Amino acid sequence: MFRTLRRALCVAAALLLPLAGTQSSAFADVDAQAGDGYWHTSGRQILDAAGQPVRIAGVNWFGFETANHVVHGLWARDYKSMIDQMKSLGYNTIRMPYSDDILKPGTMPDSINTDGKNTDLRGLTSLQVLDRIVAYAGQSGLKIVLDRHRPDAAGQSALWYTASVPESTWITNLKALATRYQGNSTVVGIDLHNEPHDPACWGCGDTSRDWRLAAQRAGNAVLSVNPELLIMVEGVQSYDGTNGWWGGNLMGVAQHPVQLDVPNRLVYSAHDYATSVAQQSWFSDPSFPANMPGIWDKYWGYIFKQNIAPVWLGEFGTTLQPSVDQKWLAELVKYLRPTSANGADSFHWTFWSWNPNSGDTGGILKDDWQTVDTVKDGYLASVKAPGFGPGPGPGGPGGPGDGNATCSAAYTVSSDWGGGFNAGVKVTNTGTLPLKSWKVTWTWSGSQKVTSMWNASHTQNGTTVAAVNAAHNGSVPVGGSASFGLGGAPGGGGATGVSCTAT
Secondary structure, three states: OOOOHHHHOOOOOOOEEEOOOOOOOOOOOOOOOOOOOOOEEEOOEEEOOOOOEEEEEEEEOOOEOOOOOOOOOOOOOOHHHHHHHHHHOOOOEEEEEEEHHHHOOOOOOOOOOOOOOOHHHOOOOHHHHHHHHHHHHHHOOOEEEEEEEEOEOOEOOOOOOOOOOOHHHHHHHHHHHHHHOOOOOOEEEEEOOOOOOOOOEOOOOOOOOEHHHHHHHHHHHHHHHOOOOEEEEEOEOEEOOEEOOOOOEOHHHHOOOOOOOOOOOEEEEEEEEOOOOOOOHHHHOOOOOOOHHHHHHHHHHHHHHOOOOOEEEEEEEOOOOOHHHHHHHHHHHHHOOOHHHHOOOOOEEEEOOOOOOOOOOOOOEOOOOOOEOHHHHHHOHHHOOOOOOOOOOOOOOOOOOOOOOOEEEEEEEEEEOOOOEEEEEEEEEOOOOOEOOEEEEEEEOOOOEEEEEEOEEEEEEOOEEEEEEOOOOOOEOOOOEEEEEEEEEOOOOOEEEEEEEEO
């Protein structure tokens, strides 16, 4: 059966968790900084830069692939609070769907509320917003896998190219993103194309349809500019007369494996869904759900079990309304191998979706974009995994401790009517690490006092004022800025000795 077009609004977030070997607790004896740096593969496992196994256990957060050109939900919440909540629930990676439209110069996001929230996103392009999300995710210890979900915002495509978005554009844009985040190990991989399906083939040799050959071309192009990235390659729909989910059929890997120029960078990815997306023959089998492990083994699980490569279930989800879907998800979670028993020697996964507005699955969040669906989240508890330590800032080559956090402040009087004045202060991150918080100080020449302040709080001692960030604007990515304003009296509020300190 084919996936419904309602699912075109998909985002996958992959959460990655470090665990070595079998252990009695999913969170026992885990180095807080596990997951540091770029990752590579070894057999069926993904290892961090220090060789420690990690497990992707995350969510999809979609929207960049739609006509909004940005993750959804920012009309309701601040993006930082979203990421904080993901982390608090035990997810460690975000699969971030996008369309090639966001690579077009000047593409602007739509439906972001910047009134008291997301204030640092005001006026930014879609790519600049992505930069901010990557920066905050990395600072928070989450990893990101970029997912080329659609060639344009109009919808998904069976092949990796269309009449308006040729293969050359696809590869150029993949290389551009790989270059953009080169040296920033928050972005650990790229999912080359979402859900190839008929007429896409695997191993047929027809270069216009053979997804395996196209994945090799694109994967090697990405690695030519950023050889540290993981290359995620999804399956197709049909192989040798056997049909499955879009992107979920990896049967061809046994005879026709993907071959990349850089070793230990390949991760195979499958998608799998329940009846709320579409019916499949196995759901009506009298032995259901006991038949499901054999189905998964056939389509994609054998790759892991034969130690060929890591396998990442990049999308799976359900509304959980039909009882058959509940049985399916319970069986699938067992198949993915509980963390407590298997550590990171397990299948990797990112649930579809974080968003509540996926028409045929719903999300981890309910329709208010705030409340957690605790039943759905609870199904995933046994396969969640520990998080990671804070990563580098955008473009930063190293992990925690590399570089420095510094800032500058520009103080400007915007109006002065003698009896009072208004001023604005712009804080800019001038260092090589993201700011977690900041403080700006200055001195007035007369008897001026602060009468009001917004987007910061202050103390005043004589003529010296110290302003510290508010809760929502303390985090500033490398090269980014935050602002606050104030009113004072009497007039003549020009300041001297303006300085900024990263705290």
